[in-house]
Amino acid sequence: MSSLAIGLTGIGGMLILLFLRQPVWLTLLLCGVVGNIVMNNGKVAQMVAATNVFDTSYNYGLSVIPLFILMGEVATRSRMSAELFAAARVLLTGVRGGLPIATIAASGAFGAICGSSVATAAAMTRIALPEMRKAGYEDGYAAASIAAGGSLGILIPPSVILLIYASIAEVSIARLFAASMIPGIVLMLVYIAVAVVLARKAQPRNPDLPVSILTRVRALLGPWQFVLLFVLTIGGIYTGIFSPNEAAAIGAFGAIVLGLAQRSLTLAHLVDAIQRSVIISCVLFMVIIGATVFANFVVQTRMPDLLLAAAADANMSAAAVMGIIILAYIVMGCFLEGIGMVLITVPVFLPVVVGFGFDPIWFGVLVTILVELGLLTPPVGMNLFIIKSQVPDMKMRVLYNGILPFLIAPLIVIALMFSVPEIATWLPDRLF
Structure with a gap:
């Protein structure tokens, strides 16, 4: 299978998972990891995922x-x-x-x-x-x-x-x-x-x-x-x-x-605002991590x-x-x-x-x-x-x-x- 076919298959699988109402971060991360395994091997996919988690968080x-x-x-x-x-x-x-x-x-x-x-x-x-x-x-x-x-x-x-x-x-x-x-x-x-x-x-x-x-x-x-x-x-x-x-x-x-x-x-409002900010930020960072792993796969194709x-x-x-x-x-x-x-x-x-x-x-x-x-x-x-x-x-x-x-x-x-x-x-x- 050519790299383009692998890339299109990965995007197709991603769209199917999204239409099945799977979380965006999980969909991107899963397709990115599987794509890297297909393009390279499990060890490389593991390294790419770990590196992207660290780089994004840091x-x-x-x-x-x-x-x-x-x-x-x-x-x-x-x-x-x-x-x-x-x-x-x-x-x-x-x-x-x-x-x-x-x-x-x-x-x-x-x-x-x-x-x-x-x-x-x-x-x-x-x-x-x-x-x-x-x-x-x-x-x-x-x-x-x-x-x-x-x-x-x-x-x-x-x-x-x-x-x-x-x-x-x-x-x-x-x-x-x-x-x-x-x-x-x-x-x-x-x-x-x-x-x-x-x-x-x-x-x-x-x-x-x-x-x-x-x-x-x-x-x-x-x-x-x-x-x-x-x-x-x-x-x-x-x-x-x-x-x-x-x-x-x-x-x-x-x-x-x-x-x-x-x-x-009020203090209660401030605590609520901080809690909401933490939750929203965590969700966004999970999506960004998944997207960077998926983007790495797309670039390789x-x-x-x-x-x-x-x-x-x-x-x-x-x-x-x-x-x-x-x-x-x-x-x-x-x-x-x-x-x-x-x-x-x-x-x-x-x-x-x-x-x-x-x-x-x-x-x-x-x-x-x-x-x-x-x-x-x-x-x-x-x-x-x-x-x-x-x-x-x-x-x-x-x-x-x-x-x-x-x-x-x-x-x-x-x-x-x-x-x-x-x-x-x-x-x-x-x-x-």
Whole structure:
């Protein structure tokens, strides 16, 4: 059996195990170990697995992941998301569809200190959905605006997906964070544009009362903790004052200090945030370990090189290759979870993409947008299920119908990424 056939068999076995609902980390690790045994022998497979476990656990650069996760967990329990929503609501009072728009804006802002789409969607469901229901917004429209806004958490830095991509692609986290900022803002604005168009059909029962300019200005001062954390972490990275690891540590510590000082974070909440951070980080590191073992197997099969050569022999253009890759991500996003999808595909696709002359930083932003699309795409849209889990009386059919108009927003940004690549490359080129 050729190395390409072995590689394709390994990927096929991996997909079968995933569809059988096996854990992602176990699937990747098992296929990687078995693949290494087939390519080499049991002793080599054992050495590869042991080395990857040690290297991943010992990697100082990956310490940024649990620290940013802790910052997001503390921020969630410190009611920063509620303060952002309250400020956005006041600022947008009088605007038709103001509450859904405020939800998207607050979600995008909260994503800048949370880094998790699931956590952002969960927090905004508790805060914004009752208010939108009270105002008379239709459930599908209200829930879809929460799901769409929540997905921004993995694109606007810091982002767990971007951190994992950086570790796989071995690219600068700081440059990747800078590259994702403008596309993240653009996507948030496109989501808002969709919400504005849909708001024409909305008939809220409780129209907002007039709000003075002074009240709107005061509302901007409400989420000052968020602004401070953002300046300390992302601003510190962009200006070169802090490394990503230092910024993550300062951000986590700052979130704890601010929460305790404002008495919005109790000791019980802090302990819960630490426990959640440890559990999430352990799961992520297990997935990363499995992915590195699987990536080692893929590299040995020379599959990326063979795919690149096959595309060249077939005279396929760079646009055609990228079209196939994007279609593959969209299809996988309908069934697979985002982090696992990145860990499975990047080792295979990245060498091909770079071989056709695309910037790996640019590709990292593109992959994140595609993962974001997967968070919203039926039947396995994670953000939709997060909302459903917190609102059992809402039917999935309502969620599916509501989210469909918002799916056009990531596609528009993807088209912009190809037509104007500088959207992702301009800021990192200026800062670093």
